[in-house]
Structures are given as structure tokens and as C-alpha cells.
Amino acid sequence: MFNHGIGAWTSKRRLKQPDKLALVFGERTFTYRQFADAVDQIAEVLHVRDISRGDRVAYLGENSPEFLFTLFACTQIGAVFVPVNTRLAPPEITHVLTDSSARALIHDEEFAERAAPGIEAAGVAHVIPTAGETGETLPKLMTLSRGGRVAETMALEEPAAIIYTSGTTGRPKGAVLSHENLTYVSFNAVIDYGFSDADTGLLISPLFHVAALGMGALPLVLVGGTIVLEKGFDAGRALDLIGRHGITSLSGVPTTYQLLADHEKWSETDLSTLRRLTCGGSAVPTRILDAYEERGLAFSQGYGMTETSPGASYLPPQWTREKQGSVGLPHTFTNIRITNEDGQVVPRGTIGEIEIQGPNVFAGYHGLPDKTAESFRPGGWFRSGDMGYLDDDGFLFIADRLKDMIISGGENIYPAEIENLIADIDGVTGVAVIGVPDERWGEVPWAIVSLREGDALSSEELVTHLDGRIARYKIPRTTRVIDEFPRTASGKIRKADLRARFTGSVRPTREAGTQEPWKTETIRTPKRGRG
Known part of the structure; x- marks a missing residue:
């Protein structure tokens, strides 16, 4: 054997x-x-x-x-x-x-x-x-x-690793990933992203997060490529390494790519060797797409989680514009469906829970048989806890996390829809929309944003940008500008921390008897270390 x-x-x-x-x-x-x-x-x-x-x-x-x-x-x-x-x-x-x-x-x-x-x-x-x-x-x-x-x-079915989830709610759970899981997620990356032994990949994200491991390091070792490994991310150093080593592959979150494009070395760095830019965590804002397309570069966007080792879907670069906002198609060895509360598959275009099946889907949570059982439907379908829909062509769009959905006056509000629009405002470096308790409407949306140094964002500018693009009840009542977001190791914003910080501290102002979200305010919190 x-x-x-x-x-x-x-x-x-x-x-x-x-x-x-x-x-x-x-x-x-x-x-x-x-x-x-x-x-x-x-x-x-x-x-x-x-x-x-x-x-x-x-x-x-x-x-x-x-x-x-x-x-x-x-x-x-x-x-x-x-x-x-x-x-x-x-x-x-x-x-x-x-x-x-x-x-x-x-x-x-x-x-x-x-x-x-x-x-x-x-x-x-x-x-x-x-x-x-x-x-x-x-x-x-x-x-x-x-x-x-x-x-x-x-x-292949034996356990290879236990990777603990980011723990955005409650204690982290240990996802047991088998040799089969890590092998097939590597197969998916090699086939769908086209890794080969000619690749030199720059890894700047922490390896203890499954994305850098499963979609970066392991595929490169599998095919015999070269890994240029960094202890952490520094935009200037990353640009130097791209030119010095002829980097062909780079992965990150939207903030990573924005920091690279905003750096003074951006225009002078030779990016001609780059042929694969992968981005996860959230949709790539249009302004970032524009900056890279001006340099002849396009993105492959993706979706996944620890429990799927992590890759579940990817959006090929040729679909970046036509299917903007989508996280793409299921990976080669992965299946995706959308279901209702009863586990029934819903028609195309209908929002429901995203379920994932395939050899890259984990075996279960370590020592938590009940949590494992709750997370699966018959047939090995993992319940992601994310809301989304498939369009007529089978492309997946994320609506939001089930737990992050805001119910305001009986209407479902999916923060991701609003966040994607706010992210396109020039100067915005991070955004999260959270639900805040409201006596009349149950919950109302607030926008929490971070800005590029020296930039400002008024309430009127935010409302003007959103008005006409989404229904008025979805427009955030209050806008808070903060210096830095609480994040998980994978770069995801910890919305639970934001809700704990802001819920109940200040109530959104509004005219009695209306749900018009025009009574917004922008409040900049002091930067840490300053008066």
C-alpha cells in the first residue's frame, strides 16, 4: 500500500x-x-x-x-x-x-x-x-x-488537518479536512485556474487560513510550481517581489488590490508576468476593476469557506464585467444548489440558502456530531448559511449571510447588495452594513465605512450614490466612519463586533411616521492613539 x-x-x-x-x-x-x-x-x-x-x-x-x-x-x-x-x-x-x-x-x-x-x-x-x-x-x-x-x-478519506473556523459568532469550530478534501480542492484550482509548473505564486495571506493553503500553496506544490512566501503583506514590497521574481499568480481580498493600486510604485512596476489575480472575501468594486484593466489585468473571483477547503465557485476573468457581482460557476469537482427552508431546490433567480456538495466538502466538525448533523442535508449537501441565487446561466450571486439579513418593516434587506454599491464610492476602503434595532421598523440598516486617508464622505454623498439604485428602505439611516474594522484572520469583517459596538448606543434619527432614510449622520470616530 x-x-x-x-x-x-x-x-x-x-x-x-x-x-x-x-x-x-x-x-x-x-x-x-x-x-x-x-x-x-x-x-x-x-x-x-x-x-x-x-x-x-x-x-x-x-x-x-x-x-x-x-x-x-x-x-x-x-x-x-x-x-x-x-x-x-x-x-x-x-x-x-x-x-x-x-x-x-x-x-x-x-x-x-x-x-x-x-x-x-x-x-x-x-x-x-x-x-x-x-x-x-x-x-x-x-x-x-x-x-x-x-x-x-x-x-484519502483519513483526516489531514483540523482548521478552526474564524469564529465570527461563538467559539471557533474545528473543521476536519481529509486528504481527499485537500487533494480535490487542489485539483479544482489546477483545472479551473490553470496552475502549472511554470507558475510562481506570491503568497501574502496567512497560511493558517485555508484560502492561502488550499487555493495557493497546495496547488503549486502539486504541479511543481514555485512559492514566494511572505510573512505578511506590504504593498510596496509585494510590488517589488512581482518584478523581481516574475510573479504569475497573486491572490488577496479587494483591500489588498486597492492598496497595491494606490501605492506610489504601482505605475512603475512591471506587471507583465502576472496572468492570474484571484480575489475572495467580497466582490471587487468597479473602481478596482478599472485600475487593473488599465494595466491589462483581469480578476478571477471566487467563493468558499473553511468547510469547503475552501473553493466552491470561481468567476473566470472573461465574465468579470458581464457577470459583475457574481462569484461564478461551481468548481469542476463541486456542485452548488439553492434551497428553501424545507431543503427544496428553488427556481433560478430565487434567493435561498446556498448548499454545496463534492469531494472538497469537509467531513464534519471535530467533536461536534450534532453541529455536523445540522450542517448537512441528505446526499452530502453542506448548508453554507449563506443566501444567494443562481441566474439563468447558472452563475452564483451572493445575497448575504442568513444571520446578517436585516428585516425592516417586514422587508428582507441583504447587506451585501448595499455594501457592493457603497464600495464603489471613491475613497471607501471598507464597508459593512448592519441591522440596528428600531422601535418602529424592528431593524434599520446602518453603514459603517472606512476611508482612504485624507478623504471624507458626507451623508448626502452616500444617499445620492444609492438613491435610484436600490429601494429607499434599504438606504442606511446612519453612516459611521471608523478608522479600522475588526476582522477575522481571513480578512472578513466581524459584524458581530460592530453590532455589539453600535447597537443601542445611538438610535437613528428619523421623522415620525416615515421610513425615508434621509436623516443620516456621518460621525468620524477618533483614530486610536490620538486625542
Whole structure:
């Protein structure tokens, strides 16, 4: 028997392309031979510590080669990789370590203090820092490793990773992703986005988020491409790297692309090698599309979530304008349908819940059989909790999250529709529309926006922009301008935090007996660190 999981990929790459450049991280470079050798070394480090099939190995650290080496080492020996969000507070880290029953933790030195309570609470048997002056650090242990290959026979259906959801509501849940899930999401990316060994992808998003992992790193390793890995995102440095390494593939959220286009180096950077720009998180505003099309570039937009590993649909660049606002078609090995509350498929053009089926859809939530059962319809259809519709051509459009839908005077309001229009206002860098309790209408929409430095947005400008584009009851009653949005690790705005901050603090002003949303106000909150 052979390892049919993703743990076999690096040894296959070493066999096929030993001298091909696999990974660039600052001044550190690795061929596929060196990459696979490092994976083998960490596999032995874990093996001699009695880490074996089914054991959970947590990793708490920023983007680095060691992150990827550890992932492939775990899956090579049958252990389950548990990436931990570096932005979590100590109680949240404790939850991940205890909930996953982690037997080992590999961590960057700067997170030692934050991880300490969780290490004790979970009874983590082996704690290995990635660097340090003393003690058994990962590099030292790798040097002492014989480098002999330790491998298990793995089946595709066995678990490869537990990735915790962003936790926008309640405690994060551990989504169990199998080798099959991660293999097929990589197949989807290779087929639909056209990855090949000629690609050099710039990865600037955190690898502990499944989007960077499942739609970026894994497909590139699968086909033998080159990964240029960054610890974080800096627009100027990213533009430098595009020119220096001939980057062909880049992914991010709309804010990423706006920061690149707004940077002073934008006009002078050679972007001729770029052939794939993928964007998720929200629709790409028209002004950003315009800026990139002026440079001969177009976007592939997508939709997905942790539970779908993450890719569920994609919008090819040739449809970006004609189907603007859509998140595209189902991936090759993925199916999408829209259902009503009873689970019945609704006609095209009708808003309902988006359900997803395919080998990239996760097995369930770790230790939560009831939550898992609630999340699936018969036939393996995962209930996304997102509202949307399919148009006559089968393209998917997102309406909103079920929990974010606003009911005002008996009318359903989908914030995403309003947010997409506000995002097109020049100077807007972020937007969220939330429902705020209202004595007369039940709820009314508020717009929370962030602006480019030096820009301003009046209530009248917002209303003028929206009037005639959407029904008047959908136009936000109040506009608040804030310096920075609370976000998850994946870049999604934490609307629950915004609702907690603004709900009940100020009531929208309105004329008695009307629902005309013209009594709006713009209030700029002070920037942190200023008076």
C-alpha cells in the first residue's frame, strides 16, 4: 500500500523535479529536493516523539518554510495538522489546543507566553519552538535527524488537518479536512485556474487560513510550481517581489488590490508576468476593476469557506464585467444548489440558502456530531448559511449571510447588495452594513465605512450614490466612519463586533411616521492613539 494522501506529494516532487526552485522566503531558497528533505527530517522528529497516525500536531506561527514543512511531515506520518491563528488571544488558543487534544505544539518564539496557558490546560506532551538561543528548537532537532523517510500508508478519506473556523459568532469550530478534501480542492484550482509548473505564486495571506493553503500553496506544490512566501503583506514590497521574481499568480481580498493600486510604485512596476489575480472575501468594486484593466489585468473571483477547503465557485476573468457581482460557476469537482427552508431546490433567480456538495466538502466538525448533523442535508449537501441565487446561466450571486439579513418593516434587506454599491464610492476602503434595532421598523440598516486617508464622505454623498439604485428602505439611516474594522484572520469583517459596538448606543434619527432614510449622520470616530 502507498500513501495516497498529500503527505506523498513532496517525495514525488523530489523524484520528478529535484533541482526545481520550490520555495523562496526572503533570502532563504529551497529546491524540491531540499523541501522534501526538510519534510522528512521533521517527520522523523515527530516520529521519535511517538507522534503517529491520528495524533494532532498544532502549529502556532507566522508564514514560514517551517509551516509548510510541518504540514507535509504530519500528513506523511498520518498525524493531523492543526494550524492556529496567530491573532488569537490566550483563551482562544487554549480552546484550540484543548478542543483538538493536541499532543504536540510547534510555535514561533514570540507566541510562547500566549500559548502557555493552553499548553498546560491541554497537557501538550511536546512543545518545540521554531527558534531560540537555547533548548531543543526545531532547526536543531532537524539537524540531528537522520533524514530517513518515515511514512505511513494513508487513505484519502483519513483526516489531514483540523482548521478552526474564524469564529465570527461563538467559539471557533474545528473543521476536519481529509486528504481527499485537500487533494480535490487542489485539483479544482489546477483545472479551473490553470496552475502549472511554470507558475510562481506570491503568497501574502496567512497560511493558517485555508484560502492561502488550499487555493495557493497546495496547488503549486502539486504541479511543481514555485512559492514566494511572505510573512505578511506590504504593498510596496509585494510590488517589488512581482518584478523581481516574475510573479504569475497573486491572490488577496479587494483591500489588498486597492492598496497595491494606490501605492506610489504601482505605475512603475512591471506587471507583465502576472496572468492570474484571484480575489475572495467580497466582490471587487468597479473602481478596482478599472485600475487593473488599465494595466491589462483581469480578476478571477471566487467563493468558499473553511468547510469547503475552501473553493466552491470561481468567476473566470472573461465574465468579470458581464457577470459583475457574481462569484461564478461551481468548481469542476463541486456542485452548488439553492434551497428553501424545507431543503427544496428553488427556481433560478430565487434567493435561498446556498448548499454545496463534492469531494472538497469537509467531513464534519471535530467533536461536534450534532453541529455536523445540522450542517448537512441528505446526499452530502453542506448548508453554507449563506443566501444567494443562481441566474439563468447558472452563475452564483451572493445575497448575504442568513444571520446578517436585516428585516425592516417586514422587508428582507441583504447587506451585501448595499455594501457592493457603497464600495464603489471613491475613497471607501471598507464597508459593512448592519441591522440596528428600531422601535418602529424592528431593524434599520446602518453603514459603517472606512476611508482612504485624507478623504471624507458626507451623508448626502452616500444617499445620492444609492438613491435610484436600490429601494429607499434599504438606504442606511446612519453612516459611521471608523478608522479600522475588526476582522477575522481571513480578512472578513466581524459584524458581530460592530453590532455589539453600535447597537443601542445611538438610535437613528428619523421623522415620525416615515421610513425615508434621509436623516443620516456621518460621525468620524477618533483614530486610536490620538486625542
